[in-house]
Amino acid sequence: MDTVDKATRSRYMSAVKSRGNRSTEMKMVRLLRKNKLKGWRRHKRITGTPDFCWPVIKVALFVDGCFWHGCPRCYNLPKSNVIFWKNKVIGNRRHDKRVNLILRAQGWKVLRVWGCRINEKRTLLRLRTALHSQN
Numbered sequence: 043m044d045t046v047d048k049a050t051r052s053r054y055m056s057a058v059k060s061r062g063n064r065s066t067e068m069k070m071v072r073l074l075r076k077n078k079l080k081g082w083r084r085h086k087r088i089t090g091t092p093d094f095c096w097p098v099i100k101v102a103l104f105v106d107g108c109f110w111h112g113c114p115r116c117y118n119l120p121k122s123n124v125i126f127w128k129n130k131v132i133g134n135r136r137h138d139k140r141v142n143l144i145l146r147a148q149g150w151k152v153l154r155v156w157g158c159r160i161n162e163k164r165t166l167l168r169l170r171t172a173l174h175s176q177n
């Protein structure tokens with residue numbers, strides 16, 4: 043059991059609540075719909091439970107929350123319990139890497155997009171490339 047103070051605990055809990063990160067995922071849904079990208083499923087029970095995936099062509103898409111996965115652009119380490127948070131992010135990233143490896147070994151193409159970059163041109167380009175290079 044981690045020993046953390048009350049402030050950390052409550053910060054952690056409130057972050058957990060937003061873990062499904064609906065608003066971020068909805069942003070992605072809108073992007074996919076707007077660009078008529080079809081065939082995706084959400085939260086399919088394969089390794090890592092990707093936020094989105096295209097089972098037929100085996101493309102998995104993760105939308106990584108900036109806070110949980112330590113986005114290099116916008117992550118700010120909380121001021122208290124620095125070690126706790128550092129380890130949290132390190133652990134998550136390690137998990138992400140393992141998931142990538144396993145999925146790739148199973149023949150999936152894995153894409154990860156930072157929550158803050160969903161609406162950048164490059165994201166759509168990467169998606170299109172991944173989805174079309176399969177056929």
Ligand SMILES: [Zn+2]
Nearest residue numbers: 108113116158
């Ligand atoms: Zn970010």
